[in-house]
Amino acid sequence: MARWSMVIDLDKCVACQGCSIACRAENNTPAVAPDQAQLGRAMRWNDVFPLPVNSSEETGVYPNVTTRYIPRPCMHCENPPCIRVCPVGATFKNSEGIVEQNYARCIGCRFCTVGCPYGVRYFNWHKAAWEAPMEQHLNPDRVEDPGLLEGPAVRPLGVVEKCTYCIHRLKKAQAQAEAENRPFRPDDYVPACVQTCTGKARFFGDMDDPDSTVSRMIKSTRAFRVLEEVGTSPKTIYLREG
Amino acid sequence: MALTYHPYNKNESVILDPLLRRVTARDLILWGGLLILFGLGVYAYLTQWFSGLGETGLGRPVYWGLYITNFVFFIGLAHSGTFISAILRLAGAGWRKPLTRAAEAITLFSLPFGVGSILIDMGRSDRVLNIIFFGRFQSPLLWDISAVSLYLFSSIVFFYLSLLPDIALCRDRLTNVPAWWQKMYRLLSLGWTGRPEQFERLEKVLDGMAIFMTLLVVTVHTVVSWVFGMTVQPGWHTALIGPFFLVGAIFSGTAAVVIVLALLRRVYHMENVLPVNLFNYLRKLLIVFTVAWLYMMLAEFLTTGYGNLADEMPVLWQKFTGDFALLFWTMGITVFILPIIIFIFLGKNNIGWMVVACISVNIGMWIERFLVIVPTETRPRFVSSLMDGFANYRPTWVEIAITIGLFSGLALLYLIFTRFFPIIPIWETTEDSETVLLTSENHA
Amino acid sequence: MNISAMVLTFFTADGPGGMVVISVVVVASAVYFMLIRYILRGGEHSRK
Numbered sequence: 001m002a003r004w005s006m007v008i009d010l011d012k013c014v015a016c017q018g019c020s021i022a023c024r025a026e027n028n029t030p031a032v033a034p035d036q037a038q039l040g041r042a043m044r045w046n047d048v049f050p051l052p053v054n055s056s057e058e059t060g061v062y063p064n065v066t067t068r069y070i071p072r073p074c075m076h077c078e079n080p081p082c083i084r085v086c087p088v089g090a091t092f093k094n095s096e097g098i099v100e101q102n103y104a105r106c107i108g109c110r111f112c113t114v115g116c117p118y119g120v121r122y123f124n125w126h127k128a129a130w131e132a133p134m135e136q137h138l139n140p141d142r143v144e145d146p147g148l149l150e151g152p153a154v155r156p157l158g159v160v161e162k163c164t165y166c167i168h169r170l171k172k173a174q175a176q177a178e179a180e181n182r183p184f185r186p187d188d189y190v191p192a193c194v195q196t197c198t199g200k201a202r203f204f205g206d207m208d209d210p211d212s213t214v215s216r217m218i219k220s221t222r223a224f225r226v227l228e229e230v231g232t233s234p235k236t237i238y239l240r241e242g
Numbered sequence: 243m244a245l246t247y248h249p250y251n252k253n254e255s256v257i258l259d260p261l262l263r264r265v266t267a268r269d270l271i272l273w274g275g276l277l278i279l280f281g282l283g284v285y286a287y288l289t290q291w292f293s294g295l296g297e298t299g300l301g302r303p304v305y306w307g308l309y310i311t312n313f314v315f316f317i318g319l320a321h322s323g324t325f326i327s328a329i330l331r332l333a334g335a336g337w338r339k340p341l342t343r344a345a346e347a348i349t350l351f352s353l354p355f356g357v358g359s360i361l362i363d364m365g366r367s368d369r370v371l372n373i374i375f376f377g378r379f380q381s382p383l384l385w386d387i388s389a390v391s392l393y394l395f396s397s398i399v400f401f402y403l404s405l406l407p408d409i410a411l412c413r414d415r416l417t418n419v420p421a422w423w424q425k426m427y428r429l430l431s432l433g434w435t436g437r438p439e440q441f442e443r444l445e446k447v448l449d450g451m452a453i454f455m456t457l458l459v460v461t462v463h464t465v466v467s468w469v470f471g472m473t474v475q476p477g478w479h480t481a482l483i484g485p486f487f488l489v490g491a492i493f494s495g496t497a498a499v500v501i502v503l504a505l506l507r508r509v510y511h512m513e514n515v516l517p518v519n520l521f522n523y524l525r526k527l528l529i530v531f532t533v534a535w536l537y538m539m540l541a542e543f544l545t546t547g548y549g550n551l552a553d554e555m556p557v558l559w560q561k562f563t564g565d566f567a568l569l570f571w572t573m574g575i576t577v578f579i580l581p582i583i584i585f586i587f588l589g590k591n592n593i594g595w596m597v598v599a600c601i602s603v604n605i606g607m608w609i610e611r612f613l614v615i616v617p618t619e620t621r622p623r624f625v626s627s628l629m630d631g632f633a634n635y636r637p638t639w640v641e642i643a644i645t646i647g648l649f650s651g652l653a654l655l656y657l658i659f660t661r662f663f664p665i666i667p668i669w670e671t672t673e674d675s676e677t678v679l680l681t682s683e684n685h686a
Numbered sequence: 687m688n689i690s691a692m693v694l695t696f697f698t699a700d701g702p703g704g705m706v707v708i709s710v711v712v713v714a715s716a717v718y719f720m721l722i723r724y725i726l727r728g729g730e731h732s733r734k
C-alpha cells in the first residue's frame with residue numbers, strides 16, 4: 001500500500017494562490033461573504049498565508065522584510081492529534097496514510113478543530129450556498145457509501161471539513177485501473193493543487209517508494225516539517241528557500 | 243392501614259411552610275419572568291437549530307466559546323451538593339445536615355443544564371446517538387459522557403434516597419393538598435413506613451454512596467478538564483489542569499450554596515433552621531478554597547512564565563496584558579481580592595456580606611472558565627494572526643440569550659422544587675433528645 | 687490472544703466507547719434498583 005505525501009518547494013512558490021482556488025473549485029468549497037470572513041469563517045482547505053504567523057514576531061521593515069509565504073494543505077500527519085479526540089470516528093486515518101473526514105457521521109463537536117495544531121480544519125457554520133450561477137458548476141465527484149460521505153460532496157450543515165489530498169481522485173484512479181484491468185500506478189493520481197501549481201512547486205507521491213519524486217525530495221537537506229517538535233509527523237513536507 | 247413512623251422535628255412546620263403557601267401575584271411574576279427568559283433562550287436555540295452555529299460569534303480559530311464555558315461552569319456548580327453532602331458527611335461534620343438537600347438540589351438541577359450545554363454546542367445534535375453507536379473510548383469526550391452520566395444518575399439516586407423519608411412525611415402530613423399532589427407523594431414515597439430497620443439501612447447506603455460520590459466528584463471534574471488537557475494546545479496541555487478545575491469547582495459550588503441558603507432563609511423565614519453559625523462554618527471553608535484557588539493560579543502561571551516557552555507565552559500574555567487583560571484582572575478581583583477581604587474581615591456573622599462575596603466568586607469563576615478556554619484558541623501555533631477575521635470572538639445575542647435561559651431554567655426548577663418538597667431535611671435534622679416517634683396513618 | 691492489540695482496538699475502534707457508556711448506565715441502574723429495594727425491605731419480615 002502506498003503512503004501518500006506532498007512536498008512543497010518554497011523556493012519555487014510565488015504565493016499566487018492558484019492552489020487555493022483550484023482546491024476550492026475541485027472540492028466545492030463555497031466562498032463566504034465578507035462579514036462572515038471577518039468572523040473567521042472563510043474556508044480554505046489549502047491556505048496561503050504569511051509567516052511568521054503571530055504578530056509578536058518580527059516581520060522586518062522594507063527592504064529588509066523577512067515575511068515569507070507558505071501554502072498549507074492538511075498535513076495528513078502520521079500521528080494525528082485530531083483523530084485521537086474524535087468521539088465518533090468521523091475522522092480517521094486510512095491504510096494509505098490519508099486522514100479522512102466522514103460528513104455523514106460527524107456530530108459537529110469541533111474537538112478535532114481545536115485539537116489540530118496546524119489549524120487545517122474548518123466547520124460548516126451555515127448551509128453551503130453559492131451565488132448563481134456558481135452552483136451549476138460544482139464538481140459532481142462524490143465518495144459515498146452507506147454511512148460514509150466525504151470529499152467534494154456538498155457538505156451538510158454543522159460538520160467539519162478539511163483537505164483530503166483529493167481522495168476522490170484517488171478513488172477514481174483506482175477504479176479506473178481496475179476497470180482497465182491494469183495495476184494502479186501512483187502517477188495516476190494527483191491532487192488538484194499539485195496539478196494546478198503555476199510555479200511547479202508542489203509534488204505528490206508515495207513516500208514508501210524509494211524512487212518516487214517525493215521520496216527523493218524528502219531526503220534533501222532543504223526538507224523540513226512544520227511544528228516538528230509537537231510530534232505529529234506530518235506528511236506534507238516543505239523545502240525551504242535557498 | 244399501615245402506620246408510618248416519622249422522627250419528630252420541632253421545626254417541621256417552618257420547613258413545611260413553603261409547600262403550603264398559596265401562590266401569590268409576586269410568585270407568578272417571578273416564575274413568569276424566569277419562564278420568559280427561558281423561553282427566549284429556547285427561541286435563540288431554535289434560530290441556531292435552523293440556521294446553524296453561524297448564528298453564534300464563533301469562528302476559526304475560536305471554535306469553542308460561551309457554550310463550552312457554560313458546560314464547565316454548570317458541572318462545576320454541581321460539585322457543591324456532592325461536596326456538602328458526601329464529603330462533609332464522611333468527615334462527620336454534623337452542622338452540614340440542614341444544608342444537604344438545598345446543596346444537592348443545586349447539583350441535581352445544574353447537571354442537566356451542563357449536559358444540555360454540550361448538546362447546544364454540537365453542530366449536529368440530531369446525531370448525538372452516534373456517540374453510542376460509534377463511540378471511541380480513546381476520545382476524552384467519551385470519558386466525559388461516561389463520568390457525567392454516572393454522576394448524574396448517582397446524584398439523582400443519592401438525592402432521592404435522602405428525600406425519601408420526607409416524601410413519606412409529606413404524604414402523611416399534607417392531607418389538604420390537591421389529589422394529584424397527594425398522589426405524587428404516594429407514588430414517590432414507595433411505601434416507606436419508617437421502620438427502624440429501614441432507617442438503619444438507609445443510613446448505611448447513604449454512607450456507602452457518600453464514599454462513591456466523593457470519588458465521582460474527583461473523577462468527573464478531572465475528566466471534564468481533560469477535554470482540554472489531552473490536546474497539545476498551549477495553556478491547555480498542563481498536568482495541573484485536573485486539580486485546577488477540581489478546586490475551582492468545589493470553590494464556586496460552595497459559594498453557590500451560600501447564595502441559595504441565604505435566599506431560602508430570607509424568603510421562607512428559616513432563621514431558626516439555618517442559623518448564622520452555618521454560614522460561619524461555610525465561611526471558613528471558603529477562605530481555604532479561595533487561598534487554594536490562588537495557589538493553583540500561581541503554580542500555573544509562575545511555571546509557564548518562568549519556562550518562557552515560545553508556544554506558551556503568547557497565551558499567557560493574552561491573559562495578562564493582551565485582548566483578555568480586562569477580563570483576567572476583573573476575574574482576579576472578583577474571585578480572589580474582593581472575596582478574601584470580605585470573608586476575613588466582614589463575613590463573620592454577616593450573611594449579607596457573605597452573599598456579596600459569593601456572588602462575586604461565581605461571576606469571577608464563570609469568567610475564569612471562559613479564560614481557560616478562549617485565550618488558548620486565539621494564539622494557535624500555525625494560524626496566521628495577520629489574516630482578516632482572526633480571533634475576534636464576540637458572543638452574539640443567541641449565545642447570550644441561551645446562557646441567560648439556562649440560568650433562568652435552573653432558578654425556575656429550583657424554585658418549583660422548593661414548593662413541592664421540603665428543602666431542609668426534616669428527618670435528618672431532628673435533635674438527639676427527641677426520641678419520641680410520631681406516627682401517622684399511611685393512606686396506602 | 688494478543689492482549690495489547692485487543693486493548694488498542696478497544697480504545698480506537700468505533701463502538702466500544704458507546705458500549706462503555708451503556709454498561710455504566712445499566713450497571714448503575716441495576717445496583718441502585720437493588721439498593722433501594724434493600725432499603726425498603728428493612729424489617730419487613732420481622733413484624734409479620
